[in-house]
Amino acid sequence: MPELPEVEVVRRGLERWVVGRTIASAEVLHPRAVRRNAGSLPDRLKGRTAASVERRGKYLWLPLLDSEDITAGLDGLDGLGREVGAGEVAAGEALIAHLGMSGQLLVVDPLTPTEKHLRVRLTFTDGGPELRFVDQRTFGHLLVAPLAVRLPRPVPEPIAHIAADPLEDVFDDEEFATRLRLRRTGMPRRTEIKRALLDQSLISGVGNIYADEALWRARLHWARPTETLTTTKIAELLAAVREVMAEALEQGGTSFDSLYVNVNGESGYFDRSLAVYGRRDRPCPRCGTPIRREPFMNRSSYSCPKCQPRPRNAHP
DNA sequence: ACCGCAACCTGTACGC
DNA sequence: TGCGTACAGGTTGCGG
Known part of the structure; x- marks a missing residue:
């Protein structure tokens, strides 16, 4: 699919409908959709809150806040402040999404009938609309991974090899x-x-x-x-x-x-x-x-x- | 180190 | 109607 403009359209939708909400559960209906997390994705998402929605190129990610971060009033980006290595600071984790050729992220009422190619379903503690990852060809996937602060912009580790996109300020x-x-x-x-x-x-x-x-x-x-x-x-x-x-x-x-x-x-x-x-x-x-x-x-x-x-x- | 290609999937359109 | 082929917006990993 989706190239930068289509992914940005999705990013804006997630920003409006998902940021600030706490994940109650994640249900994986097709293992291939979470292949890089092999079974751990639900545990790593439960109880965490989406802080924002970021995009680079065709990748999306949602930095995740733990409940302690929220009660402490931290912004979730450098809240832990742990030194990891030269030039990097641990910044918790992010939920990364790539839509591949046919992936969709849909915000739908929980009563909406299951889509034929539903791969992952996220529910929220507020009982409001679910986030569904639907993907006919399963080239896309979801992944929870560490988010490293790298100047000039924090990026999840698995996409460190992806160049800046031409709409980013940091594109040179x-x-x-x-x-x-x-x-x-x-x-x-x-x-x-x-x-x-x-x-x-x-x-x-x-x-x-x-x-x-x-x-x-x-x-x-x-x-x-x-x-x-x-x-x-x-x-x-x-x-x-x-x-x-x-x-x-x-x-x-x-x-x-x-x-x-x-x-x-x-x-x-x-x-x-x-x-x-x-x-x-x-x-x-x-x-x-x-x-x-x-x-x-x-x-x-x-x-x-x-x-x-x-x-x-x-x-x- | 770099480059090009097959592989990963499901569905649709089209020719015979 | 059925069957085979070609094609679809992407990324990865491997061979050369």
Whole structure:
């Protein structure tokens, strides 16, 4: 699914409906959905309170407060204050969620009939709406893990390898431009621009839809070698990524079907504004040329043959 | 160290 | 109607 705009829509829903509530129970209906916690998830959630809802790229997490933290009036982020190692302070734990290809987090009345693909159900001590994790393909999962304070932003340990996303203040445009062309070792990076956009350790939150849409806006073919991009072109591409994501967010995200919905089960409507994705043989909104579809990484890439000519130095 | 690909799942659409 | 194939918004782990 869900790419950054769709996940942000879910984050906002959770912020409104879940923050400040204390978990009464967690029921796991499919072990694969909690595979990284192997049986311990319910015990680690019971009695804890969601302090906030954070997002980086396509990951969501809810920092968890213990009841002692609340009675002590601490903010839950650095309440324990234990030294763990150089540059890190223990900050308790967080409930992490990744929606994979088909995951949904739904806030529903407890009497709502069980969804066919319900994987985890969280109930709250106030007896109010439940939080349900529904996931047809079970590529998504929930996980409770330590939250380490790392400057400039606290992030759960299991997602320490995920780069900042382009809508975060801490995203470093210059570092991104450098890393697009150079490996950490200083050797030139040999890859194509779309592969790089989808690499969540370089820039997070971009998936197949928004990669294609941003490349179309920046007039770049997906197979363009990153080492041939100018600093100016990279800046244009980043601007296009931010622009298309901001527009999608305004419209509640992209939904081709009921698989991609907010916490209340409602679809976004940015699909009507897509220029190329899923639009093979339909006219390019800029020049009228029929959009082409090409196989790419066991998926598809959509582009305009005229606005986005295949680079001559790309592999055929 | 890096890169590209198969694997992990379920459901739908389509051609024969 | 049934069957086989292709494809779907993502991440991981492994081989080269």
